[in-house]
Amino acid sequence: MSEKLSSSEALSAARDEFVTQWGAIGSAWGINRTMAQIHALLITSPRALTTDEVMEELKISRGNAHGNLRELVAWGLVRSVVRKGERKEYFEAEKEVWKMFCTIINERRRREIKPAMEVLAECAQRAKGARGAEADAFIRQIRALGDFLSMADNVLSKVASSRESSVLPLALKFLK
Amino acid sequence: MSEKLSSSEALSAARDEFVTQWGAIGSAWGINRTMAQIHALLITSPRALTTDEVMEELKISRGNAHGNLRELVAWGLVRSVVRKGERKEYFEAEKEVWKMFCTIINERRRREIKPAMEVLAECAQRAKGARGAEADAFIRQIRALGDFLSMADNVLSKVASSRESSVLPLALKFLK
DNA sequence: GTTATTTTTCATAAAATACTGAAAATACCA
DNA sequence: TGGTATTTTCAGTATTTTATGAAAAATAAC
Numbered sequence A, B: 001m002s003e004k005l006s007s008s009e010a011l012s013a014a015r016d017e018f019v020t021q022w023g024a025i026g027s028a029w030g031i032n033r034t035m036a037q038i039h040a041l042l043i044t045s046p047r048a049l050t051t052d053e054v055m056e057e058l059k060i061s062r063g064n065a066h067g068n069l070r071e072l073v074a075w076g077l078v079r080s081v082v083r084k085g086e087r088k089e090y091f092e093a094e095k096e097v098w099k100m101f102c103t104i105i106n107e108r109r110r111r112e113i114k115p116a117m118e119v120l121a122e123c124a125q126r127a128k129g130a131r132g133a134e135a136d137a138f139i140r141q142i143r144a145l146g147d148f149l150s151m152a153d154n155v156l157s158k159v160a161s162s163r164e165s166s167v168l169p170l171a172l173k174f175l176k
Numbered sequence C: 001g002t003t004a005t006t007t008t009t010c011a012t013a014a015a016a017t018a019c020t021g022a023a024a025a026t027a028c029c030a
Numbered sequence D: 001t002g003g004t005a006t007t008t009t010c011a012g013t014a015t016t017t018t019a020t021g022a023a024a025a026a027t028a029a030c
Helices: A007-028 A033-043 A051-058 A062-075 A097-127 A133-160 A164-174 B007-028 B033-043 B051-058 B062-075 B097-127 B133-160 B164-174
Strands: A078-082 A089-093 B078-082 B089-093
Touching: A007 A033, A007 B097, A007 B133, A033 A051, A033 A062, A033 A078, A033 A089, A051 A062, A051 A089, A062 A078, A062 A089, A062 A097, A097 A133, A097 B007, A097 B133, A133 B007, A133 B097, A133 B164, A164 B133, B007 B033, B033 B051, B033 B062, B033 B078, B033 B089, B051 B062, B051 B089, B062 B078, B062 B089, B062 B097, B097 B133
Parallel strands: none
Antiparallel strands: A078 A089, B078 B089
């Protein structure tokens, strides 16, 4: 046992490690573990994979693989490709990190920030009818939250539509 | 029914709405619903509250209230205060939005970004033994992810330790 | 020390979420 | 039209997360 690993064994061990650990990290980030694993698998795969290959690699059911692949496609992190003359659907991930980042930012803006802003607007509206010091404080607090989110959303939208090369040097320079 | 609400009724209705909805938003953000509700309650409360008051307001059990209050304290979003001459523990939230934001950023850096960086470093290490084009691609991908996270962590740490007034105008100006 | 109040812990219950396996639907081909 | 490969759906099950409530521990007052 414990012979020195061959080069390709070392690679696939490292890759398995990455897939497993990325799944765990995903959980901590509030992302479905399996979805994170599939994503890890795809961004480190030299070629597009089929549902069956994903099932095989991760030892998961068809339904599970299918659903999570669809989710990844819905997020825009993975696209399905059809090879001419073949009927199987292949999946490949966007590998460029900055693009991945922008996609995630935009999806989270859409799914998380926007609804929160709507809720705050709604609450501010409702509170209009109230008078007094306590009501004023409440309204101010809600408004502060709303203004912050709106600002953050704005910044994120700008960042997510920039090229990496134009944002990072700037960020690092000015945040000395 | 459906008489016009008095001012204070309007306020507490708006506040209930906020607490409920903020809980829902929290879920979408991957945060325990009850924890988000308690937080919403505290940031809109004109005074510090006891565990029993939180239980009463949200109709939740002592264990639930207790655990989630502890979590909020662990996050640094809520602090417990003891009033002299009283033995009860009171809880109050940081209300200033920018401070809240910085606290959350730093906690997420610590809990989410750091571990991910460690995982990537570990994987990069392991992959060292592998040779060939595929191995090179893997190593490059892992490194790209690591570099990105490290950079993001850096930017966030700078942002989270700035004053609001010094960051926002800058961000908005340069991200035109 | 005894009692009263408040906090903490923990086993269990309930709810939410994710996964499986198999059937149904769809697309393609001869 | 029937046959085969592939994708999609979904009811049932398993797992994980969150909440409960009661009991134990800690703390303060007497």
